[in-house]
Amino acid sequence: xxxxxxxxxxxxxxxxxxxxxxxxxxxxxxxxxxxxxxxxxxxxxxxxxxxxxxxxxxxxxxxxxxxxxxxxxxxxxxxxxxxxxxxxxxxxxxxxxxxxxxxxxxxxxxxx
Amino acid sequence: xxxxxxxxxxxxxxxxxxxxxxxxxxxxxxxxxxxxxxxxxxxxxxxxxxxxxxxxxxxxxxxxxxxxxxxxxxxxxxxxxxxxxxxxxxxxxxxxxxxxxxxxxxxxxxx
Numbered sequence: 001x002x003x004x005x006x007x008x009x010x011x012x013x014x015x016x017x018x019x020x021x022x023x024x025x026x027x028x029x030x031x032x033x034x035x036x037x038x039x040x041x042x043x044x045x046x047x048x049x050x051x052x053x054x055x056x057x058x059x060x061x062x063x064x065x066x067x068x069x070x071x072x073x074x075x076x077x078x079x080x081x082x083x084x085x086x087x088x089x090x091x092x093x094x095x096x097x098x099x100x101x102x103x104x105x106x107x108x109x110x111x112x
Numbered sequence: 113x114x115x116x117x118x119x120x121x122x123x124x125x126x127x128x129x130x131x132x133x134x135x136x137x138x139x140x141x142x143x144x145x146x147x148x149x150x151x152x153x154x155x156x157x158x159x160x161x162x163x164x165x166x167x168x169x170x171x172x173x174x175x176x177x178x179x180x181x182x183x184x185x186x187x188x189x190x191x192x193x194x195x196x197x198x199x200x201x202x203x204x205x206x207x208x209x210x211x212x213x214x215x216x217x218x219x220x221x222x223x
Binding site for chain 2: 059
């Protein structure tokens, strides 16, 4: 089944404790993206990747890192999480930039 | 800057029609429409690539006016399953691959 998976689905952590949210797609898509969704602010792009080893900042990259060592995986790293990073995070992939995006189920992160 | 959607929210009875608008202050090169049901991930509805293009998907269709930098989503004879939040989306500017979503429109269909 073609899908985008994210783990964990829910995470409660404390300020400053490094964490990684994994994202994997099995559709051989080139373009992958991370979004955060906050009430009243909609979906905002954090980082995106055009292909392996090619990543770039979206609109809200501060406090996040990403890597794309393999085509299927695009982990989101929060090296020192802060409470303002409490949010719902979505990973998405598409065959190419500008094409239909397939979203993962989301990761709800709470930073205390 | 995010495309602005209107209305922000709308409540319909089953069978009624609705129009959701998406307006951008910058040139639109393509427009995507997504629907997100409560507690779920956004799901792609359709993409419009050329100015003036219109597309249909079941009883949901959309138009794209490149000159006015606007797109509209038309929901005809709405069903309960249409409830959710609708987002337009586009490349944030030419030459980059950043993506930006509109402000969103919450739509609720009542029986």
